[in-house]
Amino acid sequence: MTEFNITLLPGDGIGPEVVAQAVRVLDEISRRIGVVFHTEEHQIGGCSIDKYGTALTDETLAACQKSDAVLLGAVGGPKWDNPDSKVRPEQGLLGLRKGLGVYANLRPVKVHPALVAASPLKPEKLAGVDMIVVRELTGGLYFGQPKGREIVDGHERAVDTLVYTDDEIRRVVRMAFKLAEKRRKKVTSVDKANVLESSRLWRKITIEVAAEFPGITLEHTLVDTAAMRLITSPAATDVMVTENMFGDILTDEASVLAGSMGMLPSASLGDAGAGLYEPIHGSAPDIAGRGIANPIGTILSAALMLRYSLNMEKEAVMIERAVEKTISDGARSADLGGSLTTTQMADLIIKNME
Secondary structure (H helix, E strand, C coil): CCEEEEEEEEECCCHHHHHHHHHHHHHHHHHHHCCEEEEEECCCCHHHHHHHCCCCCHHHHHHHHHCCEEEEEECCCHHHCCCCCCCCHHHHHHHHHHHHCCCEEEEEEECCHHHHHHCCCCHHHHCCCEEEEEEECCCHHHCCCCCEEEEECCEEEEECCCCCCHHHHHHHHHHHHHHHHCCCCEEEEEECCCCCHHHHHHHHHHHHHHCCCCCCEEEEEEHHHHHHHHHHCHHHCCEEEECHHHHHHHHHHHHHHHCCHHHCEEEEECCCCCEEEEECCCCCCCCCCCCCCCCHHHHHHHHHHHHHCCCCHHHHHHHHHHHHHHHHCCCCEHHHCCCECHHHHHHHHHHCCC
């Protein structure tokens, strides 16, 4: 019997609610095909700060490193939202990514025809939208040193450092090209090469990697132009690859194409070890505990986990098709203008799994 060890990190806000529904979907997979998912729950983010004084304990990180995959809900909330605090929930997420060596964040964005009306864009703009954004995850401004604040000549000064090395760029760009080989064979590399030295290196390395993939079309786009094109012509994008902060911003922008951030999953991958899977939405403290959060982003993240970490493509497709049928049948959670609870939405998805 095939067995897998999965570390669950429900986190804060609606995280525990949506992770619980994804686990129910995995239980259904287990019931159907006999595979066993051994799950072990740990804390991360604000709840970890409250209990242990740190957003990510050594024990939690060690458990994640020993598992086959990690499924995360969300971190953060108003309780821990002091920018001057030395310990913040987001530190747990950054530390987890670094500790697992997951350097590429994959965020698929696909517009379901039945949800076109949920997007603020005109329907004709959304036809054919099916993209993957590959965001570099462990470099750039979020990790560069020096970083900090100081008083200089009587004025407070803040410094963040944007640093990338050629190998950091090469590995994430190469992953984007490999994804494009199985899709529409087009890579859009996003940078700010007209201003930033790091972006000039990014563009140079991207051109070198492109030479390894002669069947893939490469285009370079400045980040401000990319932001505009995500709204004016989103269907033109197949695989987009970019650095950490640009990717963070652009993927949130792209989420409006699908109608709600609650719909979108993500996978964070490295060269080896456990992958990290999580919905792209935040902890949504305003609706936490009310049982109305959309679980689809987390359920689809579990499908990505089956595909990329557990080599269960058939079962991943089973989940994705069940979600598609559920949406096509008219099921809507509150974020999509409906009234289904978190559990009711998962009930329907499980029912539609075939």
